[in-house]
Amino acid sequence: DLLMDYALNVVRRLDALPVHTSIMYDLNIGPIKEHAKLFGQRMYKVKPAKREFILRYAACFGQFALLRRYYLSETDLPLKIFELADSYRYEQRGEIKGLARVRRFYMPDMHVIAKDLQEAMNEFINLYNVIIEEGAKFGWKYYSLYNITLDFLKDYFDFIKGLVKIDGKPVLLYIVEPNIYYWVINIEFHYIDSLGKPLETATVQIDIGNSKRFNIVYHSRDGSKKYPIIIHTAIHGSIERFMFEFLEEASKMQKNGLKPMLPVWLSPVQVRVIPVDKRHHKYSLNIVDKLESEGFRVDFDDRDITLSRKIKDAESEWVPYIVVIGDKEVREDILTVRVRNKGLVELEISDFIKMLNDSIKDFPRRPLYFSRYVSRRPIFT
Incomplete structure (x- = not known):
C-alpha cells in the first residue's frame, strides 16, 4: 500500500488524472482483438455464453475507451491519465519467479496524450528524466534498452543522442523495421539484481498507432479532427517489481556485511x-x-x-x-x-x-x- 501511495504521489505531481477502468474486455471487438494479437498468447481468457473475453494485461484498453469518449480539444493537450491497474498475464510455470515475475500484478500505468510527435517527444524527455531521478532517489542505477524503429532512429537521431546524454552512460539499441509495432521508440529500464541479472522495471514508449486503432481524436484549433500521439509509461514498473528492487537492495547490503533492511518509510x-x-x-x-x-x-x-x-x-x-x-x-x-x-x-x-x-x-x-x-x-x- 505504501508503494501504491508513493506511485500515486509521483504521478499527481505530474498533474495526471487518476481513473479506474474494467479488468475484462470483449475479444470480439476489433481494436481489442488487434491489440491482443500484438501481445501474444499469454492472456487469461473467459468464455461465457459462447463469447470470449480477456483479463487485461495492462490498462490500455480501459484508458483508451475513456479517451475515445472524451471531447478533447487541442488546448486540453498534453493530457495525462493514470491508473493503478491490477493486471493479469498467464506466465509459464517455469518463468514465475517470486515478485519479479507473477501472473497477477499491479501496474501504475500512465498515458500521455500529445497533439503531435514534437509535443510527444518533449513530454517523453520529461518522463525520461523523472524515471532516472526516481531510480537515483533510491540509489539504483538503471541500464537502458532502446527498442526503436529504423525510420525513427534516422529521422530523430539528435533526439536519441539527447536521451543517451541524460542517461550518462552507454545504452543498448535494438533496431526494428517500421510498422511492426504500434510504437516508434520503447525504452526499457533494467535493474541489476543481487545475482547480477537484469530485470525490466520502468518503461516509456511513443505510440503512433493506437489512437487511430481505437478512434481517439482531438479537435484542433481549425476545427478539424486529428489523431493524437500517445505515450505509455510505468515510472516504477509494477508494484511487485518495485518491491523486488527494495528486497534486492537489502540482499546486497547483507552481501556487503551489513544487516539487511528496508527504508524506514517502508518498514512494516x-x-x-x-x-x-x-x-x-x-x-x-x-x-x-x-x-x-x-x-x-x-x-x-x-x-x-x-x-x-x-x-x-x-x-x-x-x-x-x-x-x-x-x-x-x-x-x-x-x-x-x-x-x-x-x-x-x-x-x-x-x-x-x-x-x-x-x-x-x-x-x-x-x-x-x-x-x-x-x-x-x-x-x-
Whole structure:
C-alpha cells in the first residue's frame, strides 16, 4: 500500500488524472482483438455464453475507451491519465519467479496524450528524466534498452543522442523495421539484481498507432479532427517489481556485511519498544502512545520472554529502531535506541521523533496494520 501511495504521489505531481477502468474486455471487438494479437498468447481468457473475453494485461484498453469518449480539444493537450491497474498475464510455470515475475500484478500505468510527435517527444524527455531521478532517489542505477524503429532512429537521431546524454552512460539499441509495432521508440529500464541479472522495471514508449486503432481524436484549433500521439509509461514498473528492487537492495547490503533492511518509510514496523521488566510496561506504553500520535508504526513487545530473545526477534524482523526501556530510561526520562547498522544512541523522545521524521522525510505514511502488542500476533512456522 505504501508503494501504491508513493506511485500515486509521483504521478499527481505530474498533474495526471487518476481513473479506474474494467479488468475484462470483449475479444470480439476489433481494436481489442488487434491489440491482443500484438501481445501474444499469454492472456487469461473467459468464455461465457459462447463469447470470449480477456483479463487485461495492462490498462490500455480501459484508458483508451475513456479517451475515445472524451471531447478533447487541442488546448486540453498534453493530457495525462493514470491508473493503478491490477493486471493479469498467464506466465509459464517455469518463468514465475517470486515478485519479479507473477501472473497477477499491479501496474501504475500512465498515458500521455500529445497533439503531435514534437509535443510527444518533449513530454517523453520529461518522463525520461523523472524515471532516472526516481531510480537515483533510491540509489539504483538503471541500464537502458532502446527498442526503436529504423525510420525513427534516422529521422530523430539528435533526439536519441539527447536521451543517451541524460542517461550518462552507454545504452543498448535494438533496431526494428517500421510498422511492426504500434510504437516508434520503447525504452526499457533494467535493474541489476543481487545475482547480477537484469530485470525490466520502468518503461516509456511513443505510440503512433493506437489512437487511430481505437478512434481517439482531438479537435484542433481549425476545427478539424486529428489523431493524437500517445505515450505509455510505468515510472516504477509494477508494484511487485518495485518491491523486488527494495528486497534486492537489502540482499546486497547483507552481501556487503551489513544487516539487511528496508527504508524506514517502508518498514512494516518502524519502532519496537521493549521493556526490560513488567514494571517498565506503563512507561513503555506511554512512549508507544507518543510515537503513534506522531504517525509512526510502533509496536510493544509485551511477551514474557528474555530481553535478549526480544531483541533478537526484532533484529530478525528488520525493525530499524529498537527502543529498550529499563530502570535508567524511566528514571532519567531518556530513550536507549538500537539504530540498525549504526549502534546504540541515547536521546530524549523529542530528538528521537526528529530522527524518525528525518529518516522518513516526505515519503507516504500509513498506520500499523496489526496489533501493537507483539504477544497478540499469530506465529507462523
